[in-house]
Amino acid sequence: MMKDIVRGFTIKNYYLAEIDHSGNEEYRSNMDRWSWDIYIAANENSEYQGKAVAPGKGVEVPWTPLGGQDYLEEMMGMCQQQMTN
Secondary structure (H helix, E strand, O other), X not given: OOOXXXXXXXEEEEEEXXXXXXXXXXXXXXXXXXXXXXXXEEOOXXXXXXXXXXXXXXXXXXXXEEOOOOHHHHHHHHHHHHHHO
């Protein structure tokens, strides 16, 4: 397990997620799969933050406070938003 420190937060989990992306919902043949490196970190007060990077795409979700029940699902939603921008 990684023990990196991020502004007082310790990285607790690392995930490699593959998320399908289609540039235009009308054209499913344009489906593309993006790989994302997703990091979940926490501090001693059980506050969680997440960050994600899509290698080779030049897209990143910066460190963001997380508040949902499923931190990975929350981060994957943010990644999907970045894919549509």
